[in-house]
Amino acid sequence: MSIFRPGVRSATQTDWPAFALLFVLGLLGGACAGSSSERAVREAEELAEDKRWEEAAEAFGHFPEEVAAWRPFGAWRAASIYRDELNDPVRAEDAFSNCAKNWSATDWGYVCRVELGQLRALQENHPGAIDAFRGALEIRPRGAHAETCLLESGRAYLALDEPQLARFEWDELLKTFPSTPLAATVALERARSFDLEGRHRDAVDAYRAVAARYEGHSVVGEARFGEGECLEQLGLLEEALAVFRSLVQGHENPAVVELKIAAVQRRIARRNTNQATIFENSKVRADSNWDREQGISPSGDSAVGQPMESVD
16 A cells, blocks of 8 residues: 555656556566576566565565666665555665665666655655755756656645745746646645745735636635635635635535634624624723713712702
8 A cells, every 4th residue: 555645646656567567578578588687577576466575575676786777677666565565664765765876877766766755755754855856856857757856845845834945946846847737736835835824915815816827727626715714814704704605516525614614604703792792891981981070970970969050
């Protein structure tokens, strides 16, 4: 079972096993039949097919030195087995790190560096994740996974409470890859960065821009929800309520929206009650002050029983 969170794909998630298997078969096709290299790879693959994961990882990670063409792939495959099949992030991190270091000039070494960053991010080792992502970008500034590296390094900076650095990463992504399919996701992340920074008015403007520019995209619902929460933070409760009510139909999680509606309604009711109480108290104080000025006490008019003033 993969430890990657929903919606976050590893660098080769969509390719394995199809891509890696084609890679294996391609190399096997070019190898001499019955060679020791062919046997070593076939044995490792057979262990994986039999779900003997510990033995498979060991076999992939220790291909003989004389089969240099196989070793970068084997290093990545061993690391992916530790991560996905054995659910062992500690050994997976060590294997990805060694692969990235030992085979940095190869495609598999590059992929290992990217997936090392993703693994560290999931373990909340955000400085380590940034180091891995930036390392991959230094090796291949426009590599196949450069956009993912910039997106994820920005998220790692945001997790470290560095929203300005996060936006710097995302701005670099949009500048370097203006046609990126991640543009809508980046716009939403930028809006969230203002929100988390406490700049709620800027966040409202950014969320509204996301909803307007990417109409029909899955980010719109999240942007509108974020807008509603920021309006609530600003004390604009009626505006927030209107936003949440507009989301009930069509939101992927309407129950959460209903809870927000109820919470905002309670806040409005409390505010109105408090304002009414304050008004009544201020009115009582004003009446009391006027009574004192007129010589009226709670026990009665202080002028009662006194002689009337002469009108002569």
